[in-house]
Amino acid sequence: GIDQASGAHPASQYSGPVTDEKVNFWLDAVHDAGFNLLQTYTMQFYGTGLKPGVTAPWRAEDVADPTTPAKLREGTLRLLDLCQRHGLKFMAGSSPPYCAAALPTDPDVRAEALAAWRDRVRPNVLAWQAHPALLAWYLIDEPSSVNMPVHDLVEQYRYMKTLDADHPLVIASCAASDLQYAHGVDIFAPDPYPIGTDVPLRELPARIRPLREFATGAPPMPQTWAVIQICQWVEGRVLPTEAEMRFLALTALAQNVTGLLFYEFRNYPDSQPEHWQRIGRVVRSLQAVIPALLAPGPTVLQVTASDRRVYTLAKQVGTGSVAVGWLIAVNPSQNLAGEPIGLGQVTFALDCLELPPGSVAMALDEDATEQFRPGGRRSVALRTSETGLSLTDSVGPLAAHIYRIGLPATHQEN
Numbered sequence: 001g002i003d004q005a006s007g008a009h010p011a012s013q014y015s016g017p018v019t020d021e022k023v024n025f026w027l028d029a030v031h032d033a034g035f036n037l038l039q040t041y042t043m044q045f046y047g048t049g050l051k052p053g054v055t056a057p058w059r060a061e062d063v064a065d066p067t068t069p070a071k072l073r074e075g076t077l078r079l080l081d082l083c084q085r086h087g088l089k090f091m092a093g094s095s096p097p098y099c100a101a102a103l104p105t106d107p108d109v110r111a112e113a114l115a116a117w118r119d120r121v122r123p124n125v126l127a128w129q130a131h132p133a134l135l136a137w138y139l140i141d142e143p144s145s146v147n148m149p150v151h152d153l154v155e156q157y158r159y160m161k162t163l164d165a166d167h168p169l170v171i172a173s174c175a176a177s178d179l180q181y182a183h184g185v186d187i188f189a190p191d192p193y194p195i196g197t198d199v200p201l202r203e204l205p206a207r208i209r210p211l212r213e214f215a216t217g218a219p220p221m222p223q224t225w226a227v228i229q230i231c232q233w234v235e236g237r238v239l240p241t242e243a244e245m246r247f248l249a250l251t252a253l254a255q256n257v258t259g260l261l262f263y264e265f266r267n268y269p270d271s272q273p274e275h276w277q278r279i280g281r282v283v284r285s286l287q288a289v290i291p292a293l294l295a296p297g298p299t300v301l302q303v304t305a306s307d308r309r310v311y312t313l314a315k316q317v318g319t320g321s322v323a324v325g326w327l328i329a330v331n332p333s334q335n336l337a338g339e340p341i342g343l344g345q346v347t348f349a350l351d352c353l354e355l356p357p358g359s360v361a362m363a364l365d366e367d368a369t370e371q372f373r374p375g376g377r378r379s380v381a382l383r384t385s386e387t388g389l390s391l392t393d394s395v396g397p398l399a400a401h402i403y404r405i406g407l408p409a410t411h412q413e414n
Contacts, residue, residue, distance in 0.1 A: 027086040029269040029276065034283035035262070037089045039138055041097035043079050069120070072096060073127045080131045089135035091170060092128055094121045100140035100156045100171075102148055118159060125163040136167050136187065142174035143181055150180050157184035172227060176207060182214055182222055189261055191227035195244050196237040201332035201340065201398075204248060205311055208255040225259035226252035230279050231266050239275050243372050243398055245282045247330060250400040253286075253293060254313040254328045256300075260286070281374050285365045289402050292317045292326050299352075301325065306347040309333045310395055314350055324406035325353045327391075331399040340397035349390040356407055361391050364402045370394060 023043075030038060076092060083090045093099050099121055104110045128134055137160060143153055157169055168186035171178070178188065190207040192199050204226065211224045228248045232239050240248075249260055262283070268276035292298065293315060301314040314327040327348060333341050363370070363378040370378065380391050380403060393401065 023082065024086070026265075026267075026269065027082055027088060030265070031086050031088055033276065033280035034287060035088070037091060037135060037261070038083055039091040039261070040079075043075075069123065073124055076124070076128055077131070080128060080133045084131070084133040088133065090131075090133045091136045091138050092134060093138045094124045094128075094160065098138045098140050099160070100143070100148065100153050102146065103152045114155070117156070121160070122163060125160070129164045129167065134167060137164070137169045139169040139171050139185060141172045142178075142191070143171060144173075144175040144177050148181075150184070153181050154184035168223075170225070173207070173211070176210065179210055179214060185222050187223045187225055187259070189225045189227050189259075191261075191263065193229045193263075195229050195240040195248070196232055196234075198338070200338065201247075201251075201334055204251050205255050205332065208252065208257060212255060212257075219258075223258045224255075225261055226255070226257045227261045227263050228252065230262045230282075231264050231268075233264075233266075239272070242278045242282055243400070245279065246285065246372055247332075247398045247400040249282065249286055250328055250402065251311060251330045251332060253289070254311045254330050256313055258294065282372075285372075285374050288364050288404075289326055289328070292324070301353055302351040303327065304349045304351075305329070307343050307395070309343060310346055310348075310399075312348065314348075314353070316353055319354065321356045321407070323353075323355050324404060325350065325355060327401075327403040327405065329393075329395065329399070329401045329403070331395045331397070333397075342394075342396040342399070344394065345392055346395045347390055347392040349388060350405075351388040353389055353405070355389070355405065358408075359406050360408055361403055361405045363393065364404055366401070370396060370399070370401075 027038070076096065080090055080092075095101075095117075101117060103113050103117070139157060139160070140148060140153060153171075160169055170187040170189055171181060171185045173188045173190040174192075178190075182188075188211045190204070190211065192203040192207055194201050194203055208224055208226060211222070212220070215222055215224065228245065229240055230245050252260060262279070268279065293313075295317055298315040298317045301316055303312040303314045305312055310329050310331055312327065312329050314325060316323060316325050318324055327350065329346070329348060331340075331343055333343060335341050359382065361380040361382040363380055365372060365374050365376055366378045367373040367376045368378060380393050382405065383390050389405075391403065391405075395401075
């Protein structure tokens, strides 16, 4: 979020000073909501303090030397320790908030600038790379938005790899043209924000698909994570609802991404605790399906939907008496006015899903009216044939269904 740590940003959502008690409260809130990874632009400045005599509201220049290299390294190590204590991993920028930077085009000046960049990055990477809380490096935010030259990013990516080959490098991706950076990244994180904006709902899968199709090898690289909107940053816009946040997350999972990032924290545990509780309910509900989708060796199944506007993903986990099928179905359809529309009854046919006798289909975390309800279970009729099985269900506006197909949960573990 916006400088939760020091309150030094003019648009800060928090008027500190920040205490150890406050930081521990925030990290507990993040962990308890179901998250396991933290990325921040400013928390590493926690503890740097204000210049003598300054009172709130303060400005960035009122902070006492927050960007000196030694204080930056110390602050990030403190934050890594805190993440470890609270059961969180951390995604760090080697020169926070990230590390890649556009370089001068003049060859002589460029060489000097690149050397200075390396001198700034090297001690940070060496200081943090062995910390058990470090999961990944945040290479750059939305390179297309700043017209980042491809060769600059690739050169800096390769240098980072010489320092640390064990942690992946992530870039947030704001445009389809970001595919040009594919040789300078390990994980793409597309970040369209469609809730309360003029961005169409289909933009998220449209941005994920070419990144996934480009990835090669085993495991496919670059991987694709997805950034899920849980906030609003424009005054007057309505916050995303539980249904909208869950819809975006399941839309990304239906594209077979390997991770989800959620933007952004914005001090909601303090400023809007009811919204933070909604976020937690959505994230915890995803835990029902994410372990199965990301488990080693699930079989990807072929799904045929009677309406092609529905996006689906199906996998089988286990075999024989413990086999379970998982089906995600989401509906990003909108009318010409940009309003979500329903599609009525849709049939989903799954090929080659082998299930034990007595298997049933359940829509998870829904009530009888198909609305999101954590812990809810709604039975869906399952039909079998010689070629596979099928189920038919209602697909309404912003529909996001998780179907579990197998023996009832009372007979076996999820």
